[in-house]
Amino acid sequence: MSEHSLRYIDNDSFFTRIDALSKLIWVILVILTTFQLTSNLSRVVMLAVVVFVMIILARVPLKTIWQAMPIILIMGTLLFFVHLFTAPSTQIINVLGFSVGKEGFDKGLQYFLRITIMVLASFILIWTTDIRDLMVGLVSIGMPYRYAFTVFMALRFLPVVQQEVDAVKAAHAIRGRASSSPIRHRIRLWQRYMFTVIVNGLRKAENTALAIESRGFGAFPDRTFVKEFHWTKTGIILLILFIVFAIWLIFWEKNLPIL
Amino acid sequence: MNQPKQEPLVRFEQVTYKHYGKTAPALMDMNLTIQRGSFTLLVGPSGSGKSTLCMLLNGIIPQILGGKLTGTITVDGHDIAKTPVQELAQSAGMLFQDPEWMFATLKVEDEIAFGPENLRRDPKQIIESVEKTLDFVGLQRLRKNLVWALSGGQTQKLGLASVVAMEPPLIILDEPTANLDPATTHSVHQLILKLRDEGKAVLLVTKDLDEFMAEADDMILLAEGRVVAQGAPRDVVAQHGDKMLELGVWLPEPTEIGLRLKADGKFNKPVPITVEEAVDVFADVKFNESKPDEKLVADPEILIHAENVEFTYSNNFKALRGVSFDIKQGEIVAIVGQNGAGKSTLSKLLVGLLKPTAGEMTMFGRSAKRWKVQDLANQIALVFQNPEHQFLCDTVREELAYSLLAQGIDDADVVNKRVEEMLARLDITDTADSHPFSLSAGAKRRLGVATMLIGGSAKLLIVDEPTYGQDRRLTERLIQLINNLRSEGITVLMITHDMRLVDAHIDRAIVMANGEKIFDGSPNMLFQSPELVERASLRTTSLRRLVDGLRARGVSVPEGLNTVDDFIGAMQ
Structure with missing residues (x-):
């Protein structure tokens, strides 16, 4: 009974019931708006909206969010520290007892927030969308089904990689440590994780590709769909509300005093 | 079966196939036919080419995996080298060992519809065939479930359903029950027989032959990429049984007993292929009194x-x-x-x-x-089902040395000596400098055990x-090691x-x-407790069913006959 944090949650929430394309457009809008924003305060507001969608509208269980936390935070945190230490700073400020450069801190925070908003929004899409519906939606607006399907395959392999990493990690732990230097040992383990995960991951990917081709995938330029795509009213309303909010946010932050 | 003579569903003519990058052919000079609606068992030791043969039938080999094919293979009138894999899907459907990887959607009913949709069938017709297939495999209740929330047996049944829904005349099953508990295996076996009853041609690779020996029309025996024999299972066993024993092919225990007795010249009746036949054949055998208990x-x-x-x-x-x-x-x-x-x-x-x-x-x-x-790893060694997960080094030799280093043994001479000893003991010396991932399945398994035991403290x-x-011979070696x-x-x-x-x-x-x-x-x-066996989804072995059958006939059979060896040893 393994648990994987990056899969569709079949909980019939308000957000789950919205059609897949509206959700995809919502994610794209979140990302585009976030790149328009110029202050960290408005980015925090955007993050709050995304978190609201995640917890209230999509009812993603806190446990799932908690489990996905490392993946959500890793990029943002890395970028935060990179900018914290590399951005030229003229002013020193005190953050939680540490002296850091103000510009570096602001820049780091900016990247952290941007990445985290983007990752969270994408995860909400994964958690609330049967990727098949997304595929049907994309095909209905004219995308060839082979391309639409690659989106699905990419998402499908996230949990596979996660599962594989877990298994390899457990297997390695019981092999013990063969080097007196913990750092060398760590490096070696990492090399091996990567190798084993990639080899087994590719093998599984190949098996999936074989299986799908041998079920007639790609036999014809088009295919039939049992389920048709329908735009949902709630999806359209949500998009309109979000666009209004995004425009408001962009104008609102223009009038903010410079922090 | 008295069907009118017609063109066979599958025909191999002088087929030789080399895997991409290999010099030795995987299949050689192969000629065989499979009739429409027939049920064929494909048997042979590990590495004899069973999976290669299966993948040729739906064109994955050579079209996707490459390699060099000579001779011709036709399936349902199509040349498999020239007809695209996607089109062959309408002629031959294949269920993979681990169907979880063949799933293309998230929900049970969508998964069944996936294949027919690719074939541009009419949605109304697809919905009908999804209904029919759900009933057929008994997954109607789970139709809205997510595919990864299914149990092992349900996953396998869904895999079968998604192949059946495409309505190919040939269904290929490559070890469909290798990961299932005995009771679930039995229920999948029942489905396979039902498929046969519906007129599908079935090609099955499995080591659990007990339920199929009497049901199958045909048995193909492979060894080292060649067809050794093809015919009714009873005839293949009668004529090539010795060879099958020697190759390490899994056979039902009653058949194995018959063949071994025959080889020793102690038996001249037809070799039984089912428990019922074996009960008849051995009903007049006298057994020695019970053997001494193990100390x-x-x-x-x-x-x-x-x-x-x-x-x-x-x-x-x-x-x-x-x-x-x-x-x-x-x-x-x-x-x-x-x-x-x-x-x-x-x-x-x-x-x-x-x-x-x-x-x-x-x-x-x-x-x-x-x-x-x-620390516990020094006391308790665990060999994973996929030993690859445990490998950390680039050669077999380094892999073993790693385990010693992990225990603080770093004297080069001691390490070398123990590594050589372990290699010899597990019979993997000739692969000492190979990459662990490149070993055969059996050797990987043994290396997995070796890395865990070489430290000597487990x-x-x-x-x-x-x-x-693993085939019977590889299994016997592993058992010997365990003993x-x-x-x-x-x-x-x-x-x-x-x-x-x-x-x-x-x-x-x-x-x-x-x-x-x-x-x-x-x-x-x-x-001895049928309730317990049922509750735990287990199944008694065919040897035990044979012994029970004999006892029911009034034959006095001693307790504790757990292996074919025990059974033969106890016969007078």
Whole structure:
């Protein structure tokens, strides 16, 4: 009974019931708006909206969010520290007892927030969308089904990689440590994780590709769909509300005093 | 079957095939035919070309995997080298060993519709065929379920359903039950027979032949890429039985007994292919009185003591509910039970990867909570079902040396000497400089065991599914290794669905069902209780059914005949 944090949650929430394309457009809008924003305060507001969608509208269980936390935070945190230490700073400020450069801190925070908003929004899409519906939606607006399907395959392999990493990690732990230097040992383990995960991951990917081709995938330029795509009213309303909010946010932050 | 003569569904003419980048052909000078609506068993030892043959039938080989094919193969009138794989899908459907990887959608009903949709069938017609197929495999109730929330058996049935829905005249099944518990295996077997009854041609690769020997129309025996024999299973066994024994092909136990007696010149009746036939054939055999009981080690040391152990995963799934047991020194113990009964969780607790969420577990006199995985690894060795996960180095030799280094043994001479010894002992010396990933399945398994034991301090070896994907000969070698270890005082614990293995080679079985231990005792006691066997989704071996059948006929058969050897040995 393994648990994987990056899969569709079949909980019939308000957000789950919205059609897949509206959700995809919502994610794209979140990302585009976030790149328009110029202050960290408005980015925090955007993050709050995304978190609201995640917890209230999509009812993603806190446990799932908690489990996905490392993946959500890793990029943002890395970028935060990179900018914290590399951005030229003229002013020193005190953050939680540490002296850091103000510009570096602001820049780091900016990247952290941007990445985290983007990752969270994408995860909400994964958690609330049967990727098949997304595929049907994309095909209905004219995308060839082979391309639409690659989106699905990419998402499908996230949990596979996660599962594989877990298994390899457990297997390695019981092999013990063969080097007196913990750092060398760590490096070696990492090399091996990567190798084993990639080899087994590719093998599984190949098996999936074989299986799908041998079920007639790609036999014809088009295919039939049992389920048709329908735009949902709630999806359209949500998009309109979000666009209004995004425009408001962009104008609102223009009038903010410079922090 | 008196069908009018017609063009066979499958025809191989002078087929030779080399895998991409290999010099030796995987299949050689192969000629064979499969008739429409016939049920064919494909047998042969590990590495004899069974899977290659299957993949040729739907064109994956050579179209996607490359390699060099000479000769012609036609399936349903199509040349497999020239017809695109996607089109061949309408002629030959294949169920893979691990169907989880063949799923293309998230929900059961969508998955069944996926294939027909690709073939541009009319949506109305697809909906009908989805309904029919759901009924056929018995998944109607689970139609809205997510595919990854299915059990092993349901996954396999869905895999079968998604092939059946495309309505190909030929269905290829490559070891469809290798990962399933015995009762689920039986239910999948029933489905396979039902397919045959509906007029599909079925080509099946499996080691569980018991239920099929009398049902199949045809048996193809492969060895080293060549067709050794093709014909009715009864004829193939009668004419090539010796060869099958020699090759290490799995055969039902009654058949094996007949063949071995015949080879020794003690038997001149037709070799039985079912339990019922064997009961008839052996009904007049006299058996010696019961054999002496095996001696038990006096008061062995208790290595592991578990009391009311519980384990709950973070998603609130309670995998173990108050399990208590002891593991004593020098035993061979098996943990058995249906898929999802808590067996893997238990093994993870034993090696310290998980800690009990309630109850007490003591390993080597110290509480489980106080053991670190790395330290416990010196005492308890676990060989994963996929040994590749455990490999860390670029050659077999380095892999073994790593285990010694992990225990602080770094004197180069000592390391070399012990590595050489271990290589020789497991018969993998000639692959010492190969990459561990490049070994054959059997050798990988042995290397997995070797890396765990070379340190010399392990007192308990846990092996997950020791017979998975191995032919009879490879299995026998592994069993021999396990017995040698036991004679050195090492305790062996196996997690397995293989009832023959359980019945023949273990001292004690711990039976799990829904996270609880429902039995703990000798295999003889276990298999004598039909209720228990059913509750734990197990099945008795065909040898036991033979013995029961003989007893019902009034033949006096002594207790404790757990292997083919025991049975033959007890005959007068």
